[in-house]
Amino acid sequence: MPTFDLKTIIFMSMLLTFMLSMLLAITRSHHKDMNGPGYWAVGNLVIGLGMVILFSKFESTQWHILPGVVLIGLGLGLFINGIQAFSGKTVRRLLPLIIALVLTVLNAFLIMHQQDLRMVVIGNAFIFAIIYMMGARLTFGKDDGLVGNLYWIASSLFFMMALLLVARVLSAFYMESDLFKSFLDWPVNAYTFMLACVIQFFVSVLFVLMLTAQVNQNLQSMATVDSLTNVLNRRGLQDAAVKMHAICKRIQIPMSLLLVDLDHFKKVNDTHGHLVGDEVLVTIAKTIKTTLRAGDVVGRYGGEEFCVLLPNTSEKEAVALAERIREMIQHKNISVRHVKKTSQAQNEVKCTVSIGAAGSESSGYDVQRLLASADNALYMAKNRGRNLVATHAGIATKVH
Numbered sequence: 001m002p003t004f005d006l007k008t009i010i011f012m013s014m015l016l017t018f019m020l021s022m023l024l025a026i027t028r029s030h031h032k033d034m035n036g037p038g039y040w041a042v043g044n045l046v047i048g049l050g051m052v053i054l055f056s057k058f059e060s061t062q063w064h065i066l067p068g069v070v071l072i073g074l075g076l077g078l079f080i081n082g083i084q085a086f087s088g089k090t091v092r093r094l095l096p097l098i099i100a101l102v103l104t105v106l107n108a109f110l111i112m113h114q115q116d117l118r119m120v121v122i123g124n125a126f127i128f129a130i131i132y133m134m135g136a137r138l139t140f141g142k143d144d145g146l147v148g149n150l151y152w153i154a155s156s157l158f159f160m161m162a163l164l165l166v167a168r169v170l171s172a173f174y175m176e177s178d179l180f181k182s183f184l185d186w187p188v189n190a191y192t193f194m195l196a197c198v199i200q201f202f203v204s205v206l207f208v209l210m211l212t213a214q215v216n217q218n219l220q221s222m223a224t225v226d227s228l229t230n231v232l233n234r235r236g237l238q239d240a241a242v243k244m245h246a247i248c249k250r251i252q253i254p255m256s257l258l259l260v261d262l263d264h265f266k267k268v269n270d271t272h273g274h275l276v277g278d279e280v281l282v283t284i285a286k287t288i289k290t291t292l293r294a295g296d297v298v299g300r301y302g303g304e305e306f307c308v309l310l311p312n313t314s315e316k317e318a319v320a321l322a323e324r325i326r327e328m329i330q331h332k333n334i335s336v337r338h339v340k341k342t343s344q345a346q347n348e349v350k351c352t353v354s355i356g357a358a359g360s361e362s363s364g365y366d367v368q369r370l371l372a373s374a375d376n377a378l379y380m381a382k383n384r385g386r387n388l389v390a391t392h393a394g395i396a397t398k399v400h
Contacts, residue, residue, distance in 0.1 A: 020204040021045050024211070036086030040207045043078030046071050047200060051193070066107045069124050073099040076131045079203075083138045086210065103127060121172045129165035132158045146213045154206045161199050168192050228278055229285035232299030237307055240297045241367045244311050249365040256318035256359040257367075258308040259374040260288065260325065263352045263386040265304040272349065276336045280351055283334045291325050307371075315359025315391060322355040322389040329353050330387060352387040354378060362392060 024041035054068025077096025084091045103124065110120045136158035139151045224236030232240060248255040262268075262284065269277040281304065288298050288306060301307040310318050333348040356378030363373040373392045381390035 016201050018045070018048065020201075020208060021048075023208055024204075035088075035091075036082040037207075037211055039078045039082030039085060039091075040204070043075040043082060044200075044204055045075075046078060047075030050075060051197070065120065065124075066104065066111070069107060070100050070103045073103045073127070073131070076128070076135075080131070080134055080138065082207070083135060086214075087138065089138075099127070099131065118172055118175070122169050125165045125168040125172070129162045129169070132162035132165065136162060147210055147217075150206050150210050150213065154203055154210075157199050157203050157206070161196065164192065164195055226300040229282050229300050231285045231289065231306070232297065234299070234301060237297070237299035237301060237309070238367075240299070241309055244297070244309055245365055245367050248311055248360065253312045254314045254360050255365060255370070256310040256313045256315055256357065257370040257374050258310065258318060258322050258325075259301065259356045259371070259378045260284075260306040260308065260322075260353050261355075261378055261382070262304040263354055263382075265351070268349065268351065272336065276349060279336050280334055280349060283332070284329060284351075284353070287328055287332060288325055291321060291328065313359070315357060315361055318357045318359055319389055319391060322357050326353055326355055326387065326389055354381040354386045355389045356381060357389060357391045359391075 021041045021044040024037045024044070050068045050071030050073075052068075053071060054065060074096045077099040080095055081091050081093060106123050106127070107120060110123055136155045139155040139158065224232055224239065226233040226236075244255060262280070265277065265280070268280055281300075285298070285300070285306065288308065292298060292308065295311050296313075297309040299307050299309075308321075310321070313321070330350075330352050333350060335347065336349055337347045356374040356376070358370045358373035358377060360370065363369050377390040377392050381388040384390070
């Protein structure tokens with residue numbers, strides 16, 4: 001069986017891993033809202049240190065295994081924490097310490113009570129196989145798109161490493177005891193640790209790619225989502241409207257649009273302050289979202305104006321939805337107790353909305369024409385006394 005220069009392999013792997021760790025750390029410092037990079041960066045460095053220690057020349061060929069193995073286990077535990085944090089799961093921060101403790105106790109017991117190094121190798125490989133299986137399970141079938149594909153690759157690499165360690169266990173079990181007199185001279189080590197270093201490097205590259213994809217998603221979200229109300233902004237609405245227009249027109253299904261405008265919103269700001277006005281906008285956006293279906297889209301079109309895109313919805317159905325929205329907002333008491341107000345007289349604010357509706361049956365599929373029709377209807381509702389739903393044909397509903 002051919003052997004490899006393990007020192008060269010470990011050195012090159014640790015050098016590349018160190019560079020990736022620095023990249024992960026830099027990403028973490030510039031995107032503090034992103035969870036995961038910090039764990040991965042530290043985990044990489046700890047694993048690298050553990051491998052260096054594991055292959056250093058110590059007088060004892062058994063006890064020198066202990067610190068290296070424990071550090072590798074600790075680093076893998078940090079990897080698991082990073083995956084948990086990046087996936088939005090609860091981070092089990094004690095997991096790395098538990099892994100380190102288990103490896104410490106197991107190795108100390110086997111070294112003291114077993115003359116054969118075989119059991120030490122089998123025990124460590126078995127525990128590491130379990131850790132890699134945990135990583136494979138956490139990254140299995142997560143998310144969609146680019147991040148989802150990267151998760152699949154990471155899961156495959158973790159699973160491959162787990163199988164490699166199981167093969168190491170079987171190899172150690174059936175090997176002759178004389179081959180374990182020197183841990184470093186066992187030929188299987190060359191293949192095991194070479195593949196382990198390669199897999200660790202590629203997993204680190206995948207982490208960097210995941211972070212890059214996440215950063216791009218965050219930037220796209222910042223460009224298309226209103227930071228106050230957490231619904232689409234005007235640019236996001238335009239993108240969604242173009243896609244919806246293309247789909248509805250191609251398969252010839254109706255499409256409707258609503259423009260929702262708060263009545264006398266300037267008075268709310270002047271009376272209670274802009275912080276209360278912001279809270280009103282947030283509440284109105286949430287209220288509208290609760291009435292919509294999965295395929296419907298809502299966004300902030302202007303200062304106090306919201307736009308709702310309704311695929312596969314006739315103008316009549318859009319008017320009925322608009323009326324539900326109008327009634328819900330009319331009867332809603334908006335709590336502003338936690339908001340610093342200009343006036344402390346009120347802890348609740350009530351407001352109403354006027355809504356203009358337009359559908360593709362009367363206005364066509366062109367988004368600009370739908371917007372113009374809905375805007376004209378909204379203007380009509382405002383002129384007729386507000387707190388109304390109107391279409392281009394006239395007032396659709398009246399306040400009772």
